[in-house]
Amino acid sequence: MPAKTTTTQTDGFSAEERAAMKERAAELRAEGKKGAKQADGLEALLDRIAQMDPEDRALAERVHVAVTTAAPDLVPKTWYGMPAYANEDGKVVLFxxxxxxxxxxxxxxxxxxxANLDEGDLWPVSYALQKWSPTVEKRVLELVRAAVS
Structure with a gap:
């Protein structure tokens, strides 16, 4: 019988997933100065997400998974107290x-x-998020991939 998972798409991260991300932060710190900075950013981002109301936290966790899947080179951090992801130059791409x-x-x-979302003389740079769904996930992945292209 397959192992039962404790996380669904809308429930957010399980305790095991949070622990694994904290372990990854520790690994990054062990890699040296650049890794330590990235680890501190990841830790701050995860701590900020953990402080959110349950509905917002679930959305933020899904966004985090989408961003780290579509653009693993973006550096997690907080920006004005919000979870954010920056390019190698430290410039925030999305939040x-x-x-x-x-x-x-x-x-x-x-x-x-x-973010590389330029499209003519007018393009959206902010999107309202109320619920996570496969359609929302697909669109977020598309936007993130375009932003880092």
Missing amino acids: FQDSGKFGYRYSTLGFQDA
């Missing part, structure tokens, strides 16, 4: 703003000018 941060009715996935 997640939970609805509770400013009392909004939805969370936001936002892109900064370092």
Whole structure:
């Protein structure tokens, strides 16, 4: 009988997944100065996500998985107290703003000018996120891949 998983797409990370990410942060610290900076950023990002309300936390965790899957070279960090992902130059490419941060009715996935989303003279750089679904996941993956292309 297969092992039962403790995480669903909308429930967020399991305790085991959180522990594995903390272990990865420790590994990065052991790699030296650059790894330590990335580990500190990952730890700060995970701590910030853990502080969110359950609905926002579940969305932020899914965004984290999508970003690290589609753009593993982006560096996790916090930016103005929000989970964010930066390029090698340290410039923030995208961020997640939970609805509770400013009392909004939805969370936001936002892109900064370092993102390669330019399309003519007008393009969206902020997306409202209310629920995670396969359709939302597919679109987020597309946006992240385009942002780092």
